[in-house]
Amino acid sequence: MHKLQIRLLDPRLGRDFPMPDYATPGSAGVDLRACLDAPLTLAPGDTELLPSGMAIHIADPDLAGVVLPRSGLGHKHGIVLGNLVGLIDSDYQGELMVSCWNRGQTAFTIEPGERVAQLVLVPVVRAAFEIVDEFETSQRGAGGFGSSGRQ
């Protein structure tokens, strides 16, 4: 397993709320908790930036963190991410923040310590850009946006 430095910024993590961890040996994501002082009601259409109470330093530029919605919250309650997907750079050391968007039609109340999103560590391939005038011809060329089937 990869070692990752984490700072618990909110003293309730590991005391009142469970320590961030993988729920099962096969889980890809670690749930992020809303470190709120009081319940927060998101009216339909509302977006709020919620503190997770923790910071990580990935350090390795060949890795990144991805913040994803939880499928139950998203599908059943319309609570997804205001940025759709969050990207955590390897050199980011600040608090992990979760942009929560109520895309549904009913208000939803987030309780302090509730799991609102999940963090996945992913490999990254960084490129050195090589400027060219033309590309070598490919079968697709510039075709996209449905060019291969239904328009």
Ligand SMILES: O=c1ccn([C@H]2C[C@H](O)[C@@H](COP(=O)(O)OP(=O)(O)OP(=O)(O)O)O2)c(=O)[nH]1
């Ligand atoms: O859901 C998220 C997305 C981002 N971040 C933090 C970590 C990330 O490394 C940093 C910057 O994110 P990003 O590059 O996506 O945002 P930006 O709008 O381009 O801001 P910046 O100019 O700081 O790069 O914000 C979070 O805490 N949660």
Ligand SMILES: [Mg+2]
């Ligand atoms: Mg950026």
